[in-house]
Amino acid sequence: MSTTRTGTSCVDAARLGILLNELRLPTIKVLWPQFAEQSDKEGWPAGRFLAAIAEHEIAERARRRIERHLVEARLPPGKTLDTFDFDTVPMVSKAQVTALAAGDGWVGKGANLLLFGPPGGGKSHLAAALGLALVENGWRVLFTRTTDLVQKLQVARRELDLEAAINRLDRFDLLILDDLAYVTKDQAETSVLFELISARYERRSLLITANQPFGEWNKVFPDPAMTLAAIDRLVHHATILEMNVESYRRRAALERKRAPGRPPVHATAKTVVE
Structure with a gap:
């Protein structure tokens, strides 16, 4: 089983990846280990960690949306x-x-x-x-x-x-x-x-x-x-x-x-x- 240790807890990374796929959150799927590590080192509150990865997901969605719209704009x-x-x-x-x-x-x-x-x-x-x-x-x-x-x-x-x-x-x-x-x-x-x-x-x-x-x-x-x-x-x-x-x-x-x-x-x- 693939696990990632964050603080005092072990996270089943494979299971989390499946969940994030189901929720259609590909950017969070890629970035969460990096942000989790930084969060543990710097002692972020849970809310700050969640807000940080959510902002990146939204920014990436906006970038992809603009790319699609540029293609269709001709x-x-x-x-x-x-x-x-x-x-x-x-x-x-x-x-x-x-x-x-x-x-x-x-x-x-x-x-x-x-x-x-x-x-x-x-x-x-x-x-x-x-x-x-x-x-x-x-x-x-x-x-x-x-x-x-x-x-x-x-x-x-x-x-x-x-x-x-x-x-x-x-x-x-x-x-x-x-x-x-x-x-x-x-x-x-x-x-x-x-x-x-x-x-x-x-x-x-x-x-x-x-x-x-x-x-x-x-x-x-x-x-x-x-x-x-x-x-x-x-x-x-x-x-x-x-x-x-x-x-x-x-x-x-x-x-x-x-x-x-x-x-x-x-x-x-x-x-x-x-």
């Missing part, structure tokens, strides 16, 4: 708030973005975040970076190109499973729909997108990136009434960030062409056109 790699260049997007406040990364003020209330700006302005990077920060803060997130999700929902509709498919997305506190503008102006596509927006309204959050301002959303939704209804639901509880800057890809290309010693090209804010 975030593009390398996009973090630390690598986002706020200097090139002066109209976006770093303090505001930091507050948004906590999630309590909007994700916890089913509100939305809308990022507008031309291609290459950093919308997708910022969206993915916020998604990563939110996962690390305990929220469940899914990042997807809008066209990919719309196609999956269309398949669900053909299989008479659309409502269930949208309901399954409820497990995500935040859906990040990247590149809304690239949805084809097709009644079947835009109708499932509208149903998704309607289903999540005031219940679950959306983060949407789009190249066109609202005034051009008739290019996305062919029905004017549907356009107005979609915009109304999205903006009712929303934060809107306009990132009207020159494409970072174009800036990088210009900087490569510049002769050595010349100053780099910096982004400048453009006038917002509604």
Whole structure:
């Protein structure tokens, strides 16, 4: 029989291991001998010993949960708030973005975040970076190109499973729909997108990136009434960030062409056109 001596008592380690497995406490199973030895040496009260191993179990569970949620989030790699260049997007406040990364003020209330700006302005990077920060803060997130999700929902509709498919997305506190503008102006596509927006309204959050301002959303939704209804639901509880800057890809290309010693090209804010 495997036993471990702690203080004046002998513990059946094998039996305790089985019990901890039954209770699904794998971290305590690994750590308890080490903590028991330290507890005996330092004369800890039983409550301190129990609290110490319980804290480690909780911390490890949180770490594993975040790992699972990062896998399911499907975030593009390398996009973090630390690598986002706020200097090139002066109209976006770093303090505001930091507050948004906590999630309590909007994700916890089913509100939305809308990022507008031309291609290459950093919308997708910022969206993915916020998604990563939110996962690390305990929220469940899914990042997807809008066209990919719309196609999956269309398949669900053909299989008479659309409502269930949208309901399954409820497990995500935040859906990040990247590149809304690239949805084809097709009644079947835009109708499932509208149903998704309607289903999540005031219940679950959306983060949407789009190249066109609202005034051009008739290019996305062919029905004017549907356009107005979609915009109304999205903006009712929303934060809107306009990132009207020159494409970072174009800036990088210009900087490569510049002769050595010349100053780099910096982004400048453009006038917002509604």
